[in-house]
Amino acid sequence: MRSEWWKSAVIYQIYPKSFQDSNGDGIGDLQGIRQRLPYLQNLGVDALWLSPVYQSPQIDNGYDISDYYQIDPMFGTSEDMNALIADTHARGMKIIMDFVANHTSDQYSWFQESRKSLDNPYSDFYIWRDPRPDGSAPNNWGSSFGGSAWTYEPARQQYYLHYYAKEQPDLNWENPRVRDAIYEVMKYWKSRGVDGWRLDVITSISKDWCFPDNPRPLTKENQHNGPRMHEFIHDLNQHVLTLYDMMSVGEAPASNAADAPLLVDPTREELDMVFTFQHMHIDRKPGDLNGRWALQKPDFIELKRIMADWQIQLSGRGWNALYFENHDRARVISRWGNDSKYRYECATAFATILHGMQGTPYVYQGEEIGMTNPQFALADYEDVEMIGNYHQFVEQQKTISSADFLAAVHKVGRDNARTPMQWDGSHNAGFSDATPWFKLNPNYTVLNVARDANAEKSVAHYYQQLIRLRHDESILRDGSFELLLPQDKALFAYKRHDDEKTWLVLANLSEKWQNLQGLLADADYRVILSNYQRETIGQQVAPYESFILELS
Ligand code: TEU
Ligand code: CA
Numbered sequence: 001m002r003s004e005w006w007k008s009a010v011i012y013q014i015y016p017k018s019f020q021d022s023n024g025d026g027i028g029d030l031q032g033i034r035q036r037l038p039y040l041q042n043l044g045v046d047a048l049w050l051s052p053v054y055q056s057p058q059i060d061n062g063y064d065i066s067d068y069y070q071i072d073p074m075f076g077t078s079e080d081m082n083a084l085i086a087d088t089h090a091r092g093m094k095i096i097m098d099f100v101a102n103h104t105s106d107q108y109s110w111f112q113e114s115r116k117s118l119d120n121p122y123s124d125f126y127i128w129r130d131p132r133p134d135g136s137a138p139n140n141w142g143s144s145f146g147g148s149a150w151t152y153e154p155a156r157q158q159y160y161l162h163y164y165a166k167e168q169p170d171l172n173w174e175n176p177r178v179r180d181a182i183y184e185v186m187k188y189w190k191s192r193g194v195d196g197w198r199l200d201v202i203t204s205i206s207k208d209w210c211f212p213d214n215p216r217p218l219t220k221e222n223q224h225n226g227p228r229m230h231e232f233i234h235d236l237n238q239h240v241l242t243l244y245d246m247m248s249v250g251e252a253p254a255s256n257a258a259d260a261p262l263l264v265d266p267t268r269e270e271l272d273m274v275f276t277f278q279h280m281h282i283d284r285k286p287g288d289l290n291g292r293w294a295l296q297k298p299d300f301i302e303l304k305r306i307m308a309d310w311q312i313q314l315s316g317r318g319w320n321a322l323y324f325e326n327h328d329r330a331r332v333i334s335r336w337g338n339d340s341k342y343r344y345e346c347a348t349a350f351a352t353i354l355h356g357m358q359g360t361p362y363v364y365q366g367e368e369i370g371m372t373n374p375q376f377a378l379a380d381y382e383d384v385e386m387i388g389n390y391h392q393f394v395e396q397q398k399t400i401s402s403a404d405f406l407a408a409v410h411k412v413g414r415d416n417a418r419t420p421m422q423w424d425g426s427h428n429a430g431f432s433d434a435t436p437w438f439k440l441n442p443n444y445t446v447l448n449v450a451r452d453a454n455a456e457k458s459v460a461h462y463y464q465q466l467i468r469l470r471h472d473e474s475i476l477r478d479g480s481f482e483l484l485l486p487q488d489k490a491l492f493a494y495k496r497h498d499d500e501k502t503w504l505v506l507a508n509l510s511e512k513w514q515n516l517q518g519l520l521a522d523a524d525y526r527v528i529l530s531n532y533q534r535e536t537i538g539q540q541v542a543p544y545e546s547f548i549l550e551l552s
Contacts, residue, residue, distance in 0.1 A: 006196070006247045006272060006360050007319060008477055009046035010467045011096065013364045015327045016053050016075055017061060018420045021432035028420070028431070030076035030084045037091055039449070043368060043460065044467035047094040049198050049249075051327055053081070057107050059167040060145075060384050061327075061418070063098075063200060064105035068185040085193040094195035096247065101182050101236075102204045103168045110181075111169050115153045115160070125178055126169045127161040128153075129211065139211045142218035146388030149220070163204055163223050165384055173205045173232050183239040190240070196247030199271070203252040203263075205232050216289075218392065224254035230262060233270045242269055249273040249321050249360075257306070257313035264318030273321035273360060279306045280329060283336065283412070290393050290400045293408040298336045300509050304483060304492055311358055311481035311494075320359025324350055325367045330416035334373035337544065338511055343370050343447075344457040345544030348531035349507040351459075352546035353492045355466040356505035358481055363463065365421055369452040370459040373416040374441040378406050382438060383415045424450035457531075465529055469548070475503055490514050491541075495551075503528065507546035514541050525549040 020032030030053065040048065052062035055070040062072070071081050088095050104111060113122035129138035129150070137150035137159055143166075150159040151166040161170045171178050186197065206226030214221050233250070241248050252263060252274035263274050281292075282303045288294030314320055324332040333339040337346035347370030355361045381387075386409055393400050400408075409415070415438070422444035423430030429444035441447075452458050470476050479496035490510035496503045504525070508514045516539050527535055530547040537547060 002242065002245050002266075005094070006047070008471065009094075009360055010044065010355070010470055011047045011049055011360060011362050012040060012043070012045040013049045013051070013326055013362055015051045015365055015418060017051075017437060018418050018431075019365055020421065020423070021434070021436070024433045025074075026432050026434035026436045027074050029074070030071070030080040034080075034084050034087050037087055037093075041091045041093065042464075043363075044464050044471070045093065045363060047096055047195065048088060049096040049362070050098060052098045052100060057105055057167065059105070059165050063100050064103075064107075064165065064168045065100055066105040066107040067109075068104075069188060081192065089193065094247075095193065096196040096198055096249075097189055097194050098198045098200060099186065100200040101171070102201045103162065103164060103170045106167045106169055114169075116155055118156060118158075124172055124175050125181075127172050127207065128156060128158040129161070130158055140213045140217035141211075141222050142214070142220050143388070144220055144223070145385050146390075146392035148218065161207070163201070163220070165388070170207070171205070173207075173228070174209070179232070179235060179239075183236065186236075186240045186246075187244065190244045190246060194246070197241075197249070199248060199250040201253065202233060202250040202271070203229055203254060203274075205229065224252070225259075230268075230270060233263070234268065237269045237271070241271075247272050249275060251275045253277040257309040260310065260314060261317045264314065266318070273319050275321050275323060275326075276310070279303055279310075280324075282306075289397070290408075291389070292412060293389065293393060293400055293405055295408050295411055300336075300489055300492060301487060304486060307357065308481065308483035308486070308494070311483075315358065315480065320357065321362060322354050322357055322359040323362040323364070324354055325364035325417060326362070327364070327417050328414045329364075330412045330414075331371055331373045332367070333370055334416065335411055337509070339370070339372040342511060342544045343372065344455075344459055345531055345542075345546075346370070347459045348462045349509060349544040349546040351463060351466055352529070352531065352548065353494075353505060353507045355470060356476065356494070356496065356503070356548060358477070358479065358496075361466075361470070364417065366417075368460050368463040369422070369447065369449055371419075371422060371447065372441065372443065373410060374419055374439070374443075375410050376415075376439060378402070378409070380439055381409060381413060381415045383413060383418070386413050386415065420444075422448040424448050462529075462531060469529065474498065475501060479503070484519065485517065488514075488517075491516075493519065502551045504549045504551055505547075506541070506549075508541045508544055511543045513543065515539060516541060520549075524552040526552065 019028040022031035053075040054065045055067035055072045056062045110125045114126045141149040143149045203224040206228040248271045250271040255276045283298040285294040333346040419441045420431040420436045425445045475498045479498040482495040484493040493506040528548040
């Protein structure tokens, strides 16, 4: 019987490059994470998910792996990894590694061999296709990072497929030797003490080998839910996850509540949880040519509908991965809230509705102190996705102006999450003695772990209370979910029920006072948690007010 520790856990994501530098080179590293284990243990989290620290040329900040078995020297040594795993376990926490099984770096030895010829042992480790008769790419698929998903290799006189940068060739999962090679890597890290996996774009590993064009050129509808996806994921499960009892959360961008049970129903033995993108697109104009850079005002009615759908559809059939932030997502309070006048209230309001649901909550580094988006100049950003998309949408297609693109980057760009962790108000925020690899958000002088810890309204202290509730109160793990006020634009309210009690979880996601519309009329209740530290709740709630009540 597999353990289900992750159902009672809160998981903290670390982007190692930006977390803590220990050797004065301006880059976060493994020893730096070790130094911060007491902080993480004190916060109360149960497991640490590390973004990739394997050998990588860093085209995509480590999601382009050139050797799955080696720790990149920029993060430290193999012994540093052993020590981090041992220390983390000694403190009662688990280690989850990020695994990129859909593609490797083009610097991987496998690809260096594969690109040489059509008849070597690695020729079919990747996805090679002949040019069209006119010499053009095999079809019109687009890369997530802009341009075509195909790059020509003269040595083979063929194109190879890359859903991301041209330096990230997609692996050929049809090839059983590729699958076996991936399983060997995962077994190796299991032997090193790793407890679980975050599986990067795992829903992309199966491709349609007819390679049909997409309805619109240079788009990426083809990237997920291929014909053999469930077969391959089940195969991975049987060879590694179930066999070695390892927790898994798969990144499943195109998943929705209706099809998610096919990925996370435990009887199917595929994945334990998935990260969907569905709820994170409520501020994106649907179907716009400019994709994630075409913004709209966040639609909270849609947010509530989607998240409630996942709660209801997975209840008793699977488990939710609950998140608003990660290394690809901007800071939620800058994106959907007011990160200045109501920064504390916003941060705690979004945290309350997320951690009150059924599933495993994920906290992204800095989210627990309400870190915000910086407003850098275009040249200050470094994300390969942003640079590639700027080239495609602003310079080539000319479907969005440079100014509008930069405004979108300020709101939703991935770099917003990658500014160095703000530990204190000292030089470089206590992140490094050297100039950090990526610019700090200048507000670190007043927004940092140390200052928040001593604040009367501390975001991290509120997170500690939420995490404690998740550990102590089974209703949050096992209770049923009932959405309230589905058509209200500002109030996100729901009930959790179990045999003994009912909890009401509510957040006002607006800057205006809102009427509770009789939600609490003649109800007896006990305040479990309130971000305004209320002992009683009136008929109105304040801007970004949130609370959890036990209804009697
Ligand atoms: O992300 C997949 C992915 O689709 C996102 O990068 C997406 O482009 C972004 O969320 C904006 O919509 C995974 C990793 O999380 C990401 O960091 C990598 O760049 C990508 O895969 C390639 O490995
Ligand atoms: Ca370092």
